[in-house]
Amino acid sequence: MVTKWDPSKWEIHKLYSGHPDLKKLLPHTEILSRGTLSEFLNRYSYVYIKGKNEHTGLRMIKARKIRHGYEFVNVKGDPIYTESFEDFYEQVTEGRRSSSILVQRAIDLAKIEGRPFSTRLMLMRDRREKWQYAGMLAKVAGEHSVVTNIRRGGGYAATIEHALSKSLGYSREQIERMKEKIIDTGYRLIRYAAKRGYKTYETGIDIGIDKKGQIWIIEVNLAYPSYGLFNRLEDKTYYRRIKELAAEYKKKK
Structure with missing residues (x-):
């Protein structure tokens, strides 16, 4: 108990x-990895990337795949663009182990x-x-x-x-x-x-x-x-x- x-x-x-x-x-949720991130971005219009143990919206990222790359917003502000998936993955995991992060379908x-x-x-x-x-x-x-x-x-x-x-x-x-x-x-x-x-x-x-x-x-x-x-x-x-x-x-x- x-x-x-x-x-x-x-x-x-x-x-x-x-x-x-x-x-x-x-909402569909998985531990973040290159494989799960790629799968979610191809499957859903938008995804959330967030820490397993973080609250109050800390370091919450909303992202999507666009025609020539990727676009994401970290909590609030203007979107950030990158063409390379590897660069995108490095930016959204910066300073964190991927095993401590979740990727989740973003609900409209x-x-x-x-x-x-x-x-x-x-x-x-x-x-x-x-x-x-x-x-x-x-x-x-x-x-x-x-x-x-x-x-x-x-x-x-x-x-x-x-x-x-x-x-x-x-x-x-x-x-x-x-x-x-x-x-x-x-x-x-x-x-x-x-x-x-x-x-x-x-x-x-x-x-x-x-x-x-x-x-x-x-x-x-x-x-x-x-x-x-x-x-x-x-x-x-x-x-x-x-x-x-x-x-x-x-x-x-």
Whole structure:
């Protein structure tokens, strides 16, 4: 039984790859090598290259194969071009072992005024150790950023209602159905982790929604999830609930 867990992205991917349904929501991901990078670039329009143990969008690269070479952006800014695959591989692995890096299919996320967003879902245990829905928001990427992490790429926090209305034109009923789907997926994620022996009392889950309304599991933080973003919303209801649940659980301990 695992009592303390600070998982890598790869460990999380392997964990949920074992679930018959949740694995369908995971973007195709592999350990980086010349072979896997070449395969992904030929197969997908865009790919992400990111460290197994790096968080907050650190050194996140979005790349694609173009007619006469390769193009990539490191976190944010203007694209960098290179003609040679070998030169491209050397640049995206600079200072890192390839075994510590993942290559992943990039999901075509829904956008607000041309800027992609992902959702952050918070689930927490109460004093009776029952899981409770604590809040949800949208993380909108900064201008020219390839990550929705606001600390790293700029951007802003918004309500999920605003994000779904502006990006996909959802009605109130469609928004509520999507929220229920995301929350249900979150509960399934934490229950499966518990079933596999992982203990946690709070989790921050990043869910992507593509342009067709399909949800994708981007990241599951089962240890030390950040929730400061909720304090950026004008309505502090979720932030207060998160703080209250955290204090309630710690008092019980």
